Amino acid sequence: MTTLLSVHGLKVAYGGIHAVRGIDFEVASGELVCLIGANGAGKSSTLKGLMGLVPHGGSIHFDGERVQHAATHTIVARGLALVPEGRGVFGRLTVAENLDMGAYIRRDKPGIKADLARAYEHFPRLAERRAQLAGTLSGGEQQMLAIARAMMGRPRLLLLDEPSMGLAPLMVQKIYETIATIAGEGVTILLVEQNANLALKVSHRAYVMESGAITLSGPSAELANDPQVRAAYLGE
Amino acid sequence: MDIFLQQLVNGLVLGSIYALVALGYTMVYGILELINFAHGEVTMIGAMVALSVIGVLMGAAPDLPGVMVVLAGILVAIPACMALAFGIEKVAYRPLRKAPRLAPLITAIGVSIILQNLAMLIWGRQYVSFPPLLPVARFEFLGAHISLLQIVIVVLAVTIMAGLWLLVEKSRLGRAMRATAQSKEVAELMGVNVDRVISATFIIGAAIAAIAGVMVSAYYGLAHYYMGFMLGLKAFSAAVLGGIGNIAGAMLGGLLLGVIEALGAGYIGDITGGFLGSHYQDVFAFFVLILVLVFRPSGLLGERVANRA
């Protein structure tokens, strides 16, 4: 497997607060990797660093090229997409316009149209509500929209920040089915979760993050059986 | 009755100019939450540049039809204002984008003063008159007089507003502008070059302001280095009346303010028994501004926003 993303010594600090303290990790092409950790562990900061949304140190290589210190929109153009924590849908844009925004970097009109049809097919809820303002959607529908919107850009690496946050179990299940489907289509995914149980089930490999550092890593099935992880993150 | 209709006509003409200038305030506010006080001065510079070009052309090519001369003035004023607004945003506002909101606001006032003084140095303190180049024609409509210039102003203003509406609602740039207005961070995540969208917003507003500047100087027959102050303040009031940040609101607010002002000026003498005359016209804009700020700060079409200052 070829390495798609490799991160060395990534640091993110906000003033005097060191949110990420020099972490190393890799994601191979086609993999679904998860990053789990408690509140404030630095997971979101890691993703924001990757996307160039916050100042950061260390080195980030995507597909063999250095990407750090590039503007966010140029990183997006290279094939990274982030579904941010809290979804980040444009509330005063319609569902359809949100999806159009997801395809902003693309110029291939027929391809966009086909992908839009696929998105609506996959999420009939969004199709029904395509002319509705995104701000009027339920939390779960907004999460679907955020994921569908990110996919409209045909990313090579999809970063998901706590897609299950604040959702009812049935909706969480639906979202995770979607993630599995996307992964099945060959899209590489880095999934951040507090819900370690789910994340470890769906992913190939996992990293555990604590206070800005990676403390454990390995195949998800192994970590799910690790007594330390079970005690700390699986509530046992 | 016919004074009512006459003032209504005059108000709609003036109001469509206010609406054009108000659009510049509201578009920038919508994206940056910044009141770009220098926008009135950009309008003034548009008028001044156009008048300079007109003056030069009248000397160099006296046989050119008047309409062509004015058109040439507008066509130079537009890119001049676009370049100016691009520069203002880049030099004065961009470095302060992450600063507390008071900093860019004070900077905007500073830029506005600098531009006024610059204009005074270039064009002098005296009024610059708009030469009688445009064909004069008057029509009567239900007892009210409407000049050809008035008709042209309204038709042009409505066309520009319709064009802007299409741009914002239907184009890729317009969608990016609306997305950026809601969240710069998420817009960047969609691959939008937010800096470029912000520049585009300033540039579009300035192009419209240049046209409005020429309109207002053609309408009153003069321009002055200080004209941007009052015009800007009125347009800002119009934007607030409509709901600042809301494009349809700026259009509505501009037209309404023009009408309120004209009707107020027409009747203030009667109402006060001759104590106050029509030269109190300028008072109405501020009266409206104060009323809106007190009773409906979100404006007529604006969403109710919490005080974020």
Ligand SMILES: Nc1ncnc2c1ncn2[C@@H]1O[C@H](COP(=O)(O)OP(=O)(O)OP(=O)(O)O)[C@@H](O)[C@H]1O
């Ligand atoms: N903009 C910011 N300014 C200052 N401190 C911040 C900022 N964003 C995050 N932090 C701090 O950085 C640390 C890591 O935050 P981060 O959001 O990355 O954690 P997280 O692992 O995503 O947590 P959660 O699971 O709650 O989302 C926290 O201590 C947080 O308070």
Ligand SMILES: [Mg+2]
């Ligand atoms: Mg987080």
